[in-house]
Amino acid sequence: MTRKTTSGPVTVSQDAPGAPRAAPASDRPPAMGDVARLAGVSHQTVSRVLNDHPNVRAETRDRVLSAIEQLGYRRNTVARALVTRRTGAIGVVTEDSPLYGPTMTLIALENAARGQGMYVSVATVTRWDVATVQGSLEHYMDQGVDGVVVIASHDEAVRAVQSFRARVPVVMVGPAELDGDIPTVAVNQYAGARLATRHLLDLGHTDVLHVAGPQVWLDARSRSRGWHDTMLQAGLRPRDPVPGDWTASTGFRIGKELVERDRTGEDRLPTAVFAANDQLALGLLHAFAESGVRVPHDVSVVGYDDVEGAAHFFPPLTTVRPDFVELGRRCLDQLVAAMAGEPAEPVLVRASLAVRASSGRPRS
Amino acid sequence: MTRKTTSGPVTVSQDAPGAPRAAPASDRPPAMGDVARLAGVSHQTVSRVLNDHPNVRAETRDRVLSAIEQLGYRRNTVARALVTRRTGAIGVVTEDSPLYGPTMTLIALENAARGQGMYVSVATVTRWDVATVQGSLEHYMDQGVDGVVVIASHDEAVRAVQSFRARVPVVMVGPAELDGDIPTVAVNQYAGARLATRHLLDLGHTDVLHVAGPQVWLDARSRSRGWHDTMLQAGLRPRDPVPGDWTASTGFRIGKELVERDRTGEDRLPTAVFAANDQLALGLLHAFAESGVRVPHDVSVVGYDDVEGAAHFFPPLTTVRPDFVELGRRCLDQLVAAMAGEPAEPVLVRASLAVRASSGRPRS
DNA sequence: GACTCGGCTGTTAACGTTCACAACGCGTCG
DNA sequence: CGACGCGTTGTGAACGTTAACAGCCGAGTC
Numbered sequence: 001m002t003r004k005t006t007s008g009p010v011t012v013s014q015d016a017p018g019a020p021r022a023a024p025a026s027d028r029p030p031a032m033g034d035v036a037r038l039a040g041v042s043h044q045t046v047s048r049v050l051n052d053h054p055n056v057r058a059e060t061r062d063r064v065l066s067a068i069e070q071l072g073y074r075r076n077t078v079a080r081a082l083v084t085r086r087t088g089a090i091g092v093v094t095e096d097s098p099l100y101g102p103t104m105t106l107i108a109l110e111n112a113a114r115g116q117g118m119y120v121s122v123a124t125v126t127r128w129d130v131a132t133v134q135g136s137l138e139h140y141m142d143q144g145v146d147g148v149v150v151i152a153s154h155d156e157a158v159r160a161v162q163s164f165r166a167r168v169p170v171v172m173v174g175p176a177e178l179d180g181d182i183p184t185v186a187v188n189q190y191a192g193a194r195l196a197t198r199h200l201l202d203l204g205h206t207d208v209l210h211v212a213g214p215q216v217w218l219d220a221r222s223r224s225r226g227w228h229d230t231m232l233q234a235g236l237r238p239r240d241p242v243p244g245d246w247t248a249s250t251g252f253r254i255g256k257e258l259v260e261r262d263r264t265g266e267d268r269l270p271t272a273v274f275a276a277n278d279q280l281a282l283g284l285l286h287a288f289a290e291s292g293v294r295v296p297h298d299v300s301v302v303g304y305d306d307v308e309g310a311a312h313f314f315p316p317l318t319t320v321r322p323d324f325v326e327l328g329r330r331c332l333d334q335l336v337a338a339m340a341g342e343p344a345e346p347v348l349v350r351a352s353l354a355v356r357a358s359s360g361r362p363r364s
Numbered sequence: 365m366t367r368k369t370t371s372g373p374v375t376v377s378q379d380a381p382g383a384p385r386a387a388p389a390s391d392r393p394p395a396m397g398d399v400a401r402l403a404g405v406s407h408q409t410v411s412r413v414l415n416d417h418p419n420v421r422a423e424t425r426d427r428v429l430s431a432i433e434q435l436g437y438r439r440n441t442v443a444r445a446l447v448t449r450r451t452g453a454i455g456v457v458t459e460d461s462p463l464y465g466p467t468m469t470l471i472a473l474e475n476a477a478r479g480q481g482m483y484v485s486v487a488t489v490t491r492w493d494v495a496t497v498q499g500s501l502e503h504y505m506d507q508g509v510d511g512v513v514v515i516a517s518h519d520e521a522v523r524a525v526q527s528f529r530a531r532v533p534v535v536m537v538g539p540a541e542l543d544g545d546i547p548t549v550a551v552n553q554y555a556g557a558r559l560a561t562r563h564l565l566d567l568g569h570t571d572v573l574h575v576a577g578p579q580v581w582l583d584a585r586s587r588s589r590g591w592h593d594t595m596l597q598a599g600l601r602p603r604d605p606v607p608g609d610w611t612a613s614t615g616f617r618i619g620k621e622l623v624e625r626d627r628t629g630e631d632r633l634p635t636a637v638f639a640a641n642d643q644l645a646l647g648l649l650h651a652f653a654e655s656g657v658r659v660p661h662d663v664s665v666v667g668y669d670d671v672e673g674a675a676h677f678f679p680p681l682t683t684v685r686p687d688f689v690e691l692g693r694r695c696l697d698q699l700v701a702a703m704a705g706e707p708a709e710p711v712l713v714r715a716s717l718a719v720r721a722s723s724g725r726p727r728s
Numbered sequence: 729g730a731c732t733c734g735g736c737t738g739t740t741a742a743c744g745t746t747c748a749c750a751a752c753g754c755g756t757c758g
Numbered sequence: 759c760g761a762c763g764c765g766t767t768g769t770g771a772a773c774g775t776t777a778a779c780a781g782c783c784g785a786g787t788c
Contacts, residue, residue, distance in 0.1 A: 029531070031744055042768045047746065055765055078451060078508050079744035081442045083773050089485070096475070098467045098672060107460060110488050119507060121453070121485045124474050143483065144442050167393065248676035279673055286676040307673075308462060309643055312612040312650040314678050395774055406738045411776065419736055443774035447743050 251283020615647020
């Protein structure tokens with residue numbers, strides 16, 4: 001096996017010219033065999049030391065360790081992965097754009113993964129169509145990851161994952177629960193939305209308008225439902241939600257329209273708006289400020305996500321704060337459980353409300 | 365070779381009794397050998413087909429391809445990496461927090477990498493001290509990445525990278541240029557800062573205050589220098605910059621202090637402020653709005669980064685927009701060049717100015 | 729017709745680990 | 759005193775790919 005060069009004087013490690021060295025041939029980084037030779041043991045013993053196998057004599061272990069030290073040996077993860085069939089990598093599929101939630105989730109997930117000795121490979125996706133998502137999944141199958149996390153509650157992404165036969169566990173972050181045996185981790189969007197709406201109702205509002213996110217996102221739908229149910233249960237008949245996307249520009253446009261319709265008498269300005277995310281809320285704030293509509297005096301605004309800086313919007317934004325760190329952590333838990341073959345219970349992470357200056361009692 | 369079990373009934377895994385199958389034993393995914401057997405060639409020929417080796421007869425190639433198709437064979441990247449000593453992975457070290465620039469850079473980098481058939485592994489870091497950074501680098505050495513990108517212009521991070529002997533190329537994103545042979549890619553922070561300051565001067569301002577970023581960041585220092593040099597070259601004597609960090613809270617506090625000192629007569633409010641990033645600017649806007657200081661009527665504000673939503677701050681923020689996509693792309697170029705052993709020229713990416721409503725002519 | 733050459737293919741040996749098993753030394757027990 | 763068990767170590771064979779080399783065959787070439 002291994003080094004044929006062992007024929008000849010064994011293991012003489014000296015730098016003097018002409019003498020055979022224990023150091024590896026050429027520039028190749030040292031391998032187990034090199035360590036073994038230097039320590040005067042077999043490569044298997046080195047392996048045992050590295051893997052904390054109990055049955056190694058203390059003295060042997062020390063000799064191996066010092067040989068490792070001396071050679072600057074590092075275990076070759078690739079070779080190890082080849083035989084164990086585990087790479088320790090988990091693949092994350094996320095969106096191309098710097099959305100706050102996904103980014104935070106990715107970071108938290110990475111931290112959690114590192115805590116478990118795993119590492120994270122990331123692939124971004126511009127659109128969530130089935131072909132693209134499955135392309136990413138294929139990529140990860142080739143890459144030999146131990147598991148995949150898809151950060152998306154987009155309908156089509158869900159379909160893509162559901163119809164993909166993966167050889168490793170796939171966890172979805174976003175959907176609260178899924179048919180099939182796909183483990184999920186999600187922020188409790190519904191509860192968060194109820195929290196926000198309840199807050200406005202408690203302040204005395206009765207006309208709480210909802211500016212919705214794109215309805216192809218489960219997240220957006222849950223938030224809409226949370227708002228809707230809360231209104232109904234309070235005995236209120238809500239206006240139809242205004243459809244939006246996740247951007248500030250759209251929030252701005254909608255804000256302008258609301259003001260304009262109020263001016264023309266077409267529709268009265270609501271006393272409060274619950275926006276599906278902070279960007280929409282930011283756009284609304286901008287439109288209102290520009291039109292001389294005072295927040296919260298004339299209209300209260302509540303957002304969702306508590307993005308960086310939301311505390312310094314003008315006025316500081318009342319918003320729902322999901323616990324992304326917890327989300328990332330639980331996400332890894334789900335993945336690890338799934339890898340161990342345990343059946344998965346959907347996990348919901350709670351969101352809290354950050355009350356700031358953008359919400360207040362209605363005027364009249 | 366391989367299967368020693370060939371002695372005795374060969375590999376019998378059969379669906380219909382008696383008929384030997386080309387399918388692999390047990391549940392192991394099919395390997396080259398399985399494809400080879402099905403196509404009636406050697407595994408080496410399969411390898412040749414997969415690697416587009418020229419000397420394969422068309423008919424043979426087709427037979428192999430259809431065998432691959434039939435078995436759903438995928439090449440095992442790990443085994444391949446073991447023998448080629450290249451994993452196709454590049455490691456990215458970035459910060460724990462959802463800073464806009466690094467996030468954008470990461471995304472752009474990932475896209476560029478995928479375009480080259482490489483993929484990106486990410487490790488985050490809470491602090492940039494030498495031990496932590498080198499820990500991440502060690503991690504990537506173990507992981508066998510083909511190269512590493514460190515997204516940080518933090519002084520200590522730079523030192524950490526400089527004093528680390530890596531076996532693969534390491535590119536730093538942030539520093540404009542570095543001693544030693546470490547390739548760099550950076551936004552031209554200095555030019556961007558000059559652009560912003562020049563813009564304010566052109567509007568007629570003479571008292572442009574600079575709210576600086578943390579000076580342990582090269583980025584922050586370059587921006588400060590750009591502002592400072594531009595002021596001097598215009599024959600103006602700038603006030604001392606106000607030290608800040610990257611957060612909106614600090615911007616807010618500073619804004620409040622400025623207003624307060626104006627009120628007490630201790631120091632007049634400047635007619636314009638150049639903030640080292642958009643978060644600081646956001647905090648300033650908040651403080652000014654809250655204090656009744658009108659932007660840009662009483663004071664102009666310019667930021668840096670053009671974060672998501674900057675166009676809908678109130679008022680919309682004039683800011684310097686770095687080309688992060690270009691940054692990510694060039695970053696990969698640097699890495700690829702370094703992997704090919706080519707000497708690296710530092711790369712500077714240009715930044716442009718997004719002029720919006722937060723900057724205007726000075727009042728008097 | 730022998731010889732060479734180039735296209736095509738197969739054989740064997742790496743790559744650096746872990747796993748399964750065998751072997752050895754030594755104390756204990758029947 | 760031999761059998762047994764246990765702690766410790768070594769040996770050989772995987773894992774699935776690419777690299778190096780050798781062999782075969784038909785077409786030119788002299």
